[in-house]
Amino acid sequence: MNLTKHLAGVMIASACLCVPALAQTKLTMWYHGAGNEVESRILNQIISDFNTSQSDWTVSIESFPEKSYNDSVAAAALAGNLPDILDVDGPIMPNWAWAGYLQPLPIDESEFADFLPGTKGVWDGKLYSVGLWDAAVALFARQSTLDELGLRTPTVDKPWSSEEFMAALDAAKASGKYEFALDLGMNDQAEWYSYAFSPFLQSFGGDIVDRSTYRTAEGALNGEAAQAFGKWWQSLFTGGYAPGTSEDPADQQTGFINGKFAFQWNGNWRAVETMKAVDDVVFLPAPDFGAGNKIGAGSWQFGVSAKSKYPEGAAEFIKFAAQDKYLAAFSDGIGLIPPTPSAAQMTKNYKDGGPLAMFFDLSKAQALVRPVTPGYVVQAKVFTKALADIANGADVADTLDAAVDEIDADIESNGGYGHQ
Amino acid sequence: MASKLTLSNRTGWTFALPGFALIFTFIVLPFFFAIGLSLTNQRLLSPNPTQFVGLENYRQLLDFAVVTLEPERNEAGEVVRDEAGEIQYPRLRAITRSDDHPQYRGMREWFRWQSGENVRVVIANDVVFMKALVNTFLFVLVVAPVQGGLALMLALLINQKLRGISVFRTIYFMPVVVSIVVVSLLWRFIYDGQNGLLNSILQGLSFGLFQPVDWLGEPSTALPAIMAMSIWQAVGFHMVIWLAGLQTISPTLYEAAAIEGASKWQTFRYVTWPGLRNTAVLVLVVITIQGFALFAQIDVMTNGGPRDSTQTLVFQAVERGYGKQDISGGSTISVILFAIVLAISLIQRWLTRER
Amino acid sequence: MAFDPDNYGLRLFVRYLVLCLIALIFIFPLVFMINSSFKPDNQLLADTSSLRAFVPVGDISLNNYFGAFRRAPVGLFVLNSVLVTGATVLLSLLICSLAAFSFAFLRWKGRDVVFSIVIATLIIPFETIAIPLLLLVSKLPWIGLEGLQWGWLNTYRVQIIPWIADGLTIFLFVQYFKGLPGELIEAGRVEGASWWQVYYRIVMPLSGPVLATAAILKFLVMYNQYLWPLIVVQQETYRPVMVGLGYFFQLNVAWGEVMAYLTLITVPVLIFYLFLQRAFIASIASTGVKG
Incomplete structure (x- = not known):
């Protein structure tokens, strides 16, 4: 940062807080965090820091409720009404980039060399978006539960095998102390299923779509590995290990804390709150079902809309926001994983020996981004329905076949989504 | 006039x-x-050019066929049976995913029935749509008469001169005032299979004999559960419409009926009901329209599950048009819905025409 | 009708008992909502499985209300919704009743075709035309204080004008008007009143119940608007209450604040309903008309 520019910015800002400086160009930005006080506070801080740090740009923010954010953006895109800087969910990014609503970041990827892979949105060989944090999923458990049931504590290097995992569930079920051995959060049928459960499928050796071509799901989602996954998945519900799709929303939020469940498959955004309520909570890595242990990666990221006339200004802001101190502030505020090792050391939860440090390792070791394709939006929906149906007793092979047919038909009708 | x-x-x-x-x-x-x-392949978000596809979207939704499955036979040509004596059939997959029958490719089982030793299977290109169609009609056929009838009974009950009756009228209207999204959220707690309020109450009333039911988790109870909640939620509104209708009946007619010594039922049958003819049409039309537009309850409570038992047309139209960005497919569903309802009302008008 | 005095008391008791039992069935969501709004999240969720959900017990406080106001501009959302809803209801009553008057009492060329079209629109669920409508309003012109502008996005008018006229409201009025004694209208015409005077002086004063019904119907539709404002309004300044509800559904849902918010936003609906209460029972009899 140029010193005179910096000084000038401070002077302008302190001299006339109310009057916008004439030289500054206004950039608009949309964000998904309306109603989230902590996120809004940190982001507003970054924006005001940025606005006073230089004299070329002022960023103004419009926040939207998260659950309807994508719909708002799609509608605005249709009506030709997008802002300069767009907040985009990692797995959705290829869809927006393909549809022409984003432009590649005019920033060299080397600027983000030490960022976790899940925080970088790359489509068609170009960097489109960068995240200020990543999220991870782990198996929440109590140390006391593990001790009582006589279970080995799995590690990232030596996770539970499929047999060990099922034995743990059996032990929890046999103890008779829990309503269910495992809570999967089945009531949330938004994007949670594909984020949280497709890594199980990948650990079995299957996938939502064939990643070598992205032109078909045949074999990936209905091959032998996927069939084995489907049977295992169904057994969780027919065997009474986990509550099904009709689980009430309260249980997912308080069930583990209140001791209704022995284990809970949950995201690290719940970790801080759970630690407050459960002293001896431990976060265990995903089991290995044969093809390695996997969890999903990729969270919210910043990109530049295609319509923006000032991509260089938007890029300035994104680079500014990606400083370690802000990454650390977000992590401390909302409990998510900071993207860089240096930022991690500045946080209370992710520094070496911090209570959530293992999530950083998890993200590095296990994380696999969701299929990088514009078709993911539809594929996630199809996958969600297939898993819900199987959980509710539908025939595994037929259901997976139907899902493959639907995904393939969708890819076909979209001309292959730009994959050659 | x-x-x-x-x-x-x-x-x-x-x-x-x-x-x-x-x-x-x-x-x-x-x-x-x-x-x-609906006549194009337009997507919600896509860089691809839009093409005219004629009636292809309609064919995708409506196409169905009937195939016959013959029993599996062993080498001796005998029908294979399992331990329970049930005849074993080959999997439908063998037909729908085989290159011998390209015309059935991608089709799925909708329903089947036994025909002698064979099984006849109706397969459809879009089973979810078919189920949505059936569920939507089922919903309207049950909800329209029940809700309309209950609302009329409530209106008659509330149309008496009693101290404090307006308090009751307000209370009966309460569920209408609270947004359907909120009401649906609340009923998820009530219908919960583990420790839901409904199960607790039924168990209490039956002294523990009643076995808890996972109301929204079972394909057989999910749609009835949503029907019951929907009836409960909007019955107060239709009560108010009936009430408005009751006000238009001249009191002199009731006086005349009283003078002639008509019983309560006779008064209702010969004075009240004929006076409510326009209102009845209105109530039925409103309920039917709201029924065909069933969406919020599904969206909040079941997402169309379990196993498509609560899919509805508008839910599917939204799911496809917005969720799956298939705006032409979503539009096609709404056009089909429109055509069906229009056809029904035309037939109904023709049947009830003034001769 | 003559009553045996002893019997009368008993019958009255039974009547009230029946009314009260039915009331119980209908009141509980509101009771649940209000009670829950005073409870902390953990207790609220634990209580949902028992009748405790309907009584204000345990750790009762106003914290959820303070939390709700901190989280979202509740006042602004309610104001926006009331403004949009109020304007739409008033305009709708006028424009739809006029159209219905024309359909019910007047004879004109093209009437049956136009009426058929209006009725056919009843069948179109809004969700299915939202996107075409969005594309339309994003290109419509408007002449305001700042001169000619193109595009209606991010305004109040985009939330009001498309919703003023609808088939159902018109149908509601038509059905009611058909039930009115026809001699009245003819008498008015014979006495030399213009059609506007017939509408304004004769028909409207008799239309209390239907005006109240139409107003309530429209009010509920407008106040619960979600999809439409979501796609045509990007600025918080114009956001209505149901879109605002999204502020409370974070990854960790603050159920207590949700209930507090819902309680707050239900107040205007209740006031509106109580205000219209009297119109429902303003019967033909009270206006001195005999059928």
């Missing part, structure tokens, strides 16, 4: 024009646009 009046073109148009112009601009025009979309 209008026929007795003179022709008044100018006034007629002037009075009707503002309303008609608004409806035409903001409902009819967009709907024509939606019909146009």
